[in-house]
Amino acid sequence: MTIAVKKNLVSEAKYTLKCPNAMTAQYITIHNTANNASAANEISYMIGNTSSTSFHFAVDDKEVIQGLPLNRNAWHTGDGTNGPGNRKSIGVEICYSKSGGAKYKAAEKLAIKFVAQLLKERGWGIDRVRKHQDWNGKYCPHRILSEGRWNEVKAAIEAELKSLGGKTSSSKTNTAKKTTTSSSKKKTSYALPSGIYKVKSPMMKGASVTQIQKALAALYFYPDKGAKNNGIDGVYGPKTANAVKRFQLMHGLSADGIYGPKTKAKLEVLLK
Secondary structure, X not given: OOOOEEEOOOOHHHHHHHOOOEOOOOEEEEXXXXXXXXXXXXXXHHHHOOOOOOOOEXXXXXXXXXXXXXXXXXXXXXXXXXXXXXXXXXXXXXXXXOOOHHHHHHHHHHHHHHHHHHHHHHOOXXXXXXXXXXXXXXXXXXXXXXXXXXXXHHHHHHHHHHHOOOOOOOOHHHHHHHHHHHHHOOOOOOOOOOOOEOOOOOOEEOHHHHHHHHHHHHOOOOOXXXXXXXXXXXXXXXXXXXXXXXXXXXXXXXXOOOEOHHHHHHHHHHOO
């Protein structure tokens, strides 16, 4: 049975604050609210406050409420202005996670069914599902992580997707098209340096660091659009280390924020 979605959408007057960019989503990101409010209250608070933090859906034990249009981005993953989490993923918040209990379990169960429905509607597989932690390292969805159940939740979504007749993985045709498009945008040559780069005193700096930053920016992991030259300054400081860490988290590497041979190799593969 199709899960009905109630809408309480942010006003267009607040788009600049809450969802300023057009979006063609590629992922679904799961969060826990770390609160005990209902979906209606979570959405009402989100669209009414003056913070830029935003998300598309809140799910509680009884219903799903939508707060942002799906063709607009949300600020929900902490990976920066141009980060793929913020710019390319649909944010789903699961309510009542602070205290847990029966209400949370029911909310999580409904969220699993709803995420599967979103996947089915888009012809996506379970490979499109992410947790908040994947984008910027934040310990979220906190209850699922603290209970060691992330793989269990993903398996439940996949099982529900199969029951809906959906695909277990995303279409090869779509993937091929995206790879071709992506590659056509990455024709710039990146002479990535060898060696180890990390935050230290004095700071490591120079043309080699600039190349690392440019390579990360090409893959949307070095987002600082508002800064001069997009923040690419040739200095291996905390900002660069954080971008490296997020890249490592997303690609199965040890997330230590240190650029070394394995990170270099993975960047080179993706930038071909």
